[in-house]
Amino acid sequence: MAEKLKGTTTVGIVCKDGVVLAADRRASLGNMVLSDNVTKVFWIDDHLALAGAGSVGDILSFVRLLRSEAKLYRARIGREMSVKALATLTSNILHGGRGYAYFAWFLIGGHDSAPRLYSIDAAGGLTEDRFTAAGSGMEFAFSILESGFKEDMPLEEGVKLALRAIGAATRRDVFTGGGVTLITITKEGHHEWSEEEIKALSE
Structure with missing residues (x-):
């Protein structure tokens, strides 16, 4: 089997008024860095987003599938899919895909009646979290999240x-780097932060 593009750190945090999803931008093949400009955080619908760690091709394919399912759900039911429904659908697809396994770990965040965050592993294991991380740099990210997370913290x-969590992984994990993609999801919808906004917040 050919080696796959992989290696990353993804982070999810539930705040008082929304959810934060973030990931680095590096893609690697074995021990070689192939790109520092890969997107790993994606919107699925207005109030739903996903971050993926693992095979870039599998993540992109899965995002296209979930976007189609979300559109179909909205057309049939007349409203947006809930965060739990999207997470359950993701879990069912991954668990049922024994003929073809998606080599990826997904964080799904969104805002329906409240901000919510789910973690789904490649076998379909599903957990709801207040904060979580996935990927090759997750241990370093967790060390920051564990010490810094507070219930009902403001979105900023x-x-x-x-x-800070992605930064810690970038410094310690060779497969993490290339900058940050960051999305916030509130009841108003999703917002992808620009490099200028991230830089201003870091100053």
């Missing part, structure tokens, strides 16, 4: 914590 504080 959660963004700063996510950036």
Whole structure:
């Protein structure tokens, strides 16, 4: 089997008024860095987003599938899929895909009646979390999240914590790097932070 593009750190945090999803931008093949400009955080619907750690091709394929399912759900039911419904669908697809395994670990965040965050491993194991991380640098990210997370923290504080967690992984994990993609999801919808906004918050 050919080696796959892989290696990353993803982070999810539930805040008082929304959810933060963040990831680095590096893609590697074995021990070689192939790109520092890969997107690993994606919107699925207005109030739903996903971060993926693992095979880049599998993540992109899965995002296309979930976007189609979300559109179909909205057309059939007349409203947006809930965060739990999207997470359950993801879990069912991964668990049922024994003929073809997706080599990825997904964090799904969103805002319906409240901000919510789920972690789904490649076998479909599903957990709801207040904060979590996945990927090759997750141990370093968790060390920051464990010490810095607070219940009902403001969204801006959660963004700063996510950036610190990705920063710690970038310094210690050779497969993590290339900058940060960061999305926040509130009841108003999702917002992808620009490099200028991230830099201003870090100053």
